[in-house]
Amino acid sequence: MLHIVACIKQVPDTKVIKMNPKTNTMDRASAPAILNPYDAHAVEEAVRLKNKHGGCVSVVTMGPPPAVKAIRKCIEIGADEGYMISDRAFAGADTLATSYALTKAINKISEIKPIDLIICGKMTIDGDTGQVGPGIARRLDIPPLTSVNKVVEIQKEDGYMVVHRKLEDGHEVVKTTLPCLLSVEKEINEVPYSTFPNMLKAARYQPVIWSVNDLEDIDRKQLGLKGSPTIVAKVWAPPKPEGGKLFEGNSDEQVQQLLSVVLEKKELFTEMRGSK
Amino acid sequence: MSFEDYSGVWVFIEENEGKIAPVSLELLGAGRTLADKRGVELAGIMIGENVTGLADTIFEYGADTVYVYDQPIFKLYRTESFMKALLHCSEKYKPEIILYGATSTGKDLASAVATDLPTGLTADTTELDVEEDTGLLLASRPAFGGNIMATILCKKYRPQMATVRPKVMKALQPEKGRNGKLVPEQIDIKEEDMRTKVLKIVRETTKKIRIDEADIVVAGGKGLGSEQGFELVHQLARTLGGVVGASRDVVEAGWIGHHHQVGQTGVTVTPKIYFAIGISGAIQHIVGMKNSGIIIAINKDPDAAIFNSCHYGIVGDAFEIVPLLVKEFHKALHGEEVEV
Numbered sequence: 056m057l058h059i060v061a062c063i064k065q066v067p068d069t070k071v072i073k074m075n076p077k078t079n080t081m082d083r084a085s086a087p088a089i090l091n092p093y094d095a096h097a098v099e100e101a102v103r104l105k106n107k108h109g110g111c112v113s114v115v116t117m118g119p120p121p122a123v124k125a126i127r128k129c130i131e132i133g134a135d136e137g138y139m140i141s142d143r144a145f146a147g148a149d150t151l152a153t154s155y156a157l158t159k160a161i162n163k164i165s166e167i168k169p170i171d172l173i174i175c176g177k178m179t180i181d182g183d184t185g186q187v188g189p190g191i192a193r194r195l196d197i198p199p200l201t202s203v204n205k206v207v208e209i210q211k212e213d214g215y216m217v218v219h220r221k222l223e224d225g226h227e228v229v230k231t232t233l234p235c236l237l238s239v240e241k242e243i244n245e246v247p248y249s250t251f252p253n254m255l256k257a258a259r260y261q262p263v264i265w266s267v268n269d270l271e272d273i274d275r276k277q278l279g280l281k282g283s284p285t286i287v288a289k290v291w292a293p294p295k296p297e298g299g300k301l302f303e304g305n306s307d308e309q310v311q312q313l314l315s316v317v318l319e320k321k322e323l324f325t326e327m328r329g330s331k
Numbered sequence: 332m333s334f335e336d337y338s339g340v341w342v343f344i345e346e347n348e349g350k351i352a353p354v355s356l357e358l359l360g361a362g363r364t365l366a367d368k369r370g371v372e373l374a375g376i377m378i379g380e381n382v383t384g385l386a387d388t389i390f391e392y393g394a395d396t397v398y399v400y401d402q403p404i405f406k407l408y409r410t411e412s413f414m415k416a417l418l419h420c421s422e423k424y425k426p427e428i429i430l431y432g433a434t435s436t437g438k439d440l441a442s443a444v445a446t447d448l449p450t451g452l453t454a455d456t457t458e459l460d461v462e463e464d465t466g467l468l469l470a471s472r473p474a475f476g477g478n479i480m481a482t483i484l485c486k487k488y489r490p491q492m493a494t495v496r497p498k499v500m501k502a503l504q505p506e507k508g509r510n511g512k513l514v515p516e517q518i519d520i521k522e523e524d525m526r527t528k529v530l531k532i533v534r535e536t537t538k539k540i541r542i543d544e545a546d547i548v549v550a551g552g553k554g555l556g557s558e559q560g561f562e563l564v565h566q567l568a569r570t571l572g573g574v575v576g577a578s579r580d581v582v583e584a585g586w587i588g589h590h591h592q593v594g595q596t597g598v599t600v601t602p603k604i605y606f607a608i609g610i611s612g613a614i615q616h617i618v619g620m621k622n623s624g625i626i627i628a629i630n631k632d633p634d635a636a637i638f639n640s641c642h643y644g645i646v647g648d649a650f651e652i653v654p655l656l657v658k659e660f661h662k663a664l665h666g667e668e669v670e671v
Contacts, residue, residue, distance in 0.1 A: 069476030070579075070613070150442075151449055180476055183595065184454035189410070189442035198526045199410055201439045217530070222435055224541065225534040227407075232526040242589050284451030284488040290481045293473065293614055299628070299641040309645045310655045313627065316643055318663060320603060320625070 057110035057211060059101040059172045060164060061134065062157060062188065063094040065118050065125035066181040074292065088121060090128040093176025097239050099246045101174050102133035104209060111135040111168075115160050117145055117153060123262060130257035131249040137262035138164055144267040147280030150182070154190025155277045159270040161191065171211055173236040177202070185238060192236035200231060204240040209233070334427075334466070337489040340366040341426040343417070344377040344389060344397075345436055351385055354432030354497040356392045361500035362430055363393040365461045365468075371427065372396055378416045380406040386513050391505035396512045398424070404520055407529040408436050412520060414443045419518050421448070426490045427466050430459075433494040441494050451485030453493040457618070459500070468493065477595040477615035498543065498599045498622065542591060547573030548602040550593055550620070553580040554609025554630060555649060561586045563653040564608055570660045576600060576620075578610050594619035609649050612637030629653070 065088050072086035101112040113136040114129040116122055126137035140160045148156060164170065173195075175188035185201065192199030204226065205219035214233045219226045221240055249257070267273060276282060302309040340362045345352035359375065366373040374396040375389040386397040400416040417440065421429065429444075431437035433455045445452035458471035458480075467484060468491040474481040485491045542548060549571065551564035561581065568575045576593040577586070593600050595615035605623035609630060610616060617640045620626065628641035631648050638644045645652055 067475075069478060069615075072475065072478055074478055150452065150454075151445065154446060178596075180596070183472075183474065183476065184452075185438055186442040186445070186452060186454060189439060190446040193443050193446035199439070199443060200527070201410075201442075202435045220435070222532070225532065227529050227533070228531040230528045230530055235526075240589070284449070284485050285453060285483050286486065287474075288469070288482045288484045290474070290479045293477070293480050293618070299626070299638065299644050301638065301644045301646060306645075306647055306651050306655060309647065310652060310659055313643060313645060313656070314659050314663060316625070317604060317627070317660075 057104060057108050057171045057209070058168050059104060059110065059112050059174060060161060060170050061094065061098045061101045061112060061114045061129065062173065062175045062191065063098065063114050063116045063125055063129055064091045064179050065089070065116065065122040066091045066179050069180045088124065090125040091176055091179045091181075093178060093180070093239070093241060095128070095132060095176075095246045096241050096243055097174040097176045098129045098132045098134055099244050100206065100237075100239055101172075103244065104172070104206065105133075108209065108211070110171075113138060113164055113168075115139070115157060115164060117141070117148075117156050117160070126262045127257040127260050130260045131253045132246060133253055137260065139262050139264045140266075140270065141264055142267040144275060144278050147283065148278065149283035149285045150184050150186035150190055151284055152278055152280075152282035154187050154194060155282060156270075157187065158191050158194040159273055160265065161195065163265065163270060171234050172209070172216070173197075173234070175236065175238045177238050177240050188236060188238040195234075195236070198231045198235040199238070200229060200235060201238040202240060203237045204243050206237075206243075334489055337425045337427040337466075339371045339374055339396075339424070339426045339428075340369070341374045341376055341421075341429045341490070342394070343429065343431045343437060343440065344375045344385070345432055345434060346377060346379045346382050346385060349381070349385075351388060352432060352434065353502070354434060354437070354495070356502040357497065357500040358430045358432060358495055359389065359392040359394055360502045361459050361495065362428075363503060365428065365459060366395075368463055369427075369461050369466055374398060374424075374426065376417065376420055378405045378413050380404075383513070383515070386511075388505070390509050390511040391507065393503045394511055396514060398514045398516055400516050400518065402517055402520075404522055404525070407532070408440075409525065409527050409529065410439055410443050411525060411527060413440050414447065415520055416516075416518055417444050418447055420516060421490060423516075428461070428468050429490045429492045431492070431494045433496045438494050441492055445492055448488070448490070450488040450490060450492055451483075453483040453485070456493040456495045457499045459493070459495065467491075473595055473615070473618050477613075477618045496599050498601045542574045542576055542593070543598050543600050545574035545600070546603045547571050548576045548593070548600050548604075548620070548623070549573050549606040549608065550576030550578065550610060551581060551608045552578040552610030552616075553584070554611070555581075556609075558584075558586040560609075560650070563649060563657075566657050567606065567608075567653055567660070570657050570664070571604075573602070573604075573606075576605075578613070578616050607637050607641065608653060610637055611635050612640055
């Protein structure tokens with residue numbers, strides 16, 4: 056019986072978000088709030104391990120009240136319980152302050168039921184850092200394993216698991232003691248459509264919500280904006296590149312013009328047909 | 332903490348099987364600029380087994396000092412062992428800035444080190460600068476999926492740390508015979524205390540060129556309609572001896588694997604020629620290919636953003652244009668009548 060905790064986040068869908076060109080800020084209202092896509096794979100992997108070995112999956116998030124929706128999405132995927140820490144005191148946290156707050160929440164969850172494994176998505180699509188997962192692992196003093204794209208085995212009785220970590224040019228097979236923390240790549244699994252019973256359960260689900268006062272042993276100086284060493288000094292729109300030359304004429308003529316441009320790079324093609 | 336105690340710019344030198352990762356050499360180039368502006372020294376820190384011999388290369392690429400932890404326990408990267416070495420060195424010599432490549436190893440290590448120090452860490456930086464008088468690092472990066480650029484500062488903690496994307500900084504021309512100060516270091520760390528073991532490393536042995544090393548990348552987007560339509564991209568890539576790239580939508584649709592994804596959440600590529608076929612040109616895609624030699628866009632929508640980021644463009648139907656290109660290139664490159 057495993058108790059697996061997945062760390063999740065509700066994020067604006069950065070693929071469709073609109074920018075305000077005057078202020079260079081994002082119009083958050085223009086983008087739907089979704090479960091961070093990487094986290095869906097983290098929850099799915101946790102659910103698969105639960106289905107194989109027995110146990111339960113809890114999800115935890117830090118966010119404003121509407122983030123309950125992201126927890127419900129995780130219940131749809133097959134998570135059993137959801138915990139949310141929500142408080143103005145957490146606002147403006149960078150990765151260091153976020154990993155601090157989430158670690159305090161995870162400690163509280165482990166008092167309810169000891170944790171064997173924590174799984175995070177590779178990164179969030181709004182923060183794009185991938186730093187919170189390893190940060191939590193360090194604070195809990197458990198091994199962090201990032202870029203995981205396969206779980207080979209997990210043996211609770213013997214206290215170890217084996218995973219594949221994706222490398223730039225292949226992968227490595229790593230054995231680690233439990234408990235540990237994994238950050239997973241999207242390719243680790245496919246998230247199937249939700250089942251009807253899970254959807255019913257999710258629609259009515261109310262997560263456990265904690266404020267900063269519910270967390271034990273907390274140093275408020277390490278929370279939110281105050282506890283964040285990094286600050287965003289300025290934002291600007293990425294420079295608009297110069298538009299290129301559009302070829303004129305019909306398709307054949309355009310292709311011929313393109314050909315002459317590309318074939319000027321002769322050296323590329325002599326190599327290609329040479330020794331290889 | 333007193334900032335006066337902290338001085339110097341460090342680069343974490345990533346080494347695999349006796350070779351220094353290209354991004355580490357790029358960062359020595361970037362680090363040299365920062366160190367010179369600030370009037371401080373540039374150091375490389377290298378952790379591994381039998382790696383001391385690589386120090387000469389690190390000097391040639393611009394470092395004044397190389398700190399080396401050369402012990403059997405560091406043969407393969409593990410967060411817990413490498414982190415201890417880096418923390419040991421940082422606490423002993425107090426650098427003002429530490430840069431890491433934004434690779435799986437670099438990001439993993441930097442995240443752990445930042446938590447323990449603790450200090451701020453900026454991820455996936457694409458521009459670096461330093462304030463001459465204060466030593467404040469200005470680390471800029473695409474944020475929110477590449478929708479905006481943000482400059483991140485870490486005012487109250489030292490060292491300041493950043494991971495930097497491969498292929499965006501330039502390595503210096505190596506200066507043969509350039510020398511520096513080699514500082515061997517070690518820590519007391521036992522294998523039996525390690526909680527992780529690398530059982531095996533599996534390198535992809537196929538002769539496939541990696542997309543980030545290819546001279547020619549032919550990338551396709553959702554505009555190709557279907558996995559079948561995407562086959563055009565494969566055809567053109569084969570004809571040109573290039574490698575296939577893809578936009579995020581295409582990868583998410585399952586037409587091709589993740590390691591072909593170009594962009595903010597994929598790979599940064601810098602080929603000599605980049606074809607963008609049926610790609611709309613979302614900013615998160617552009618950041619991954621904008622440093623290519625020649626960017627050629629083919630899209631039937633004349634207003635597609637990609638035409639603002641290309642050197643040459645054809646407004647037209649890929650299903651008409653690409654087969655013509657395949658035919659003509661085939662004739663030019665593989666036919667008799669070619670004189671390349």
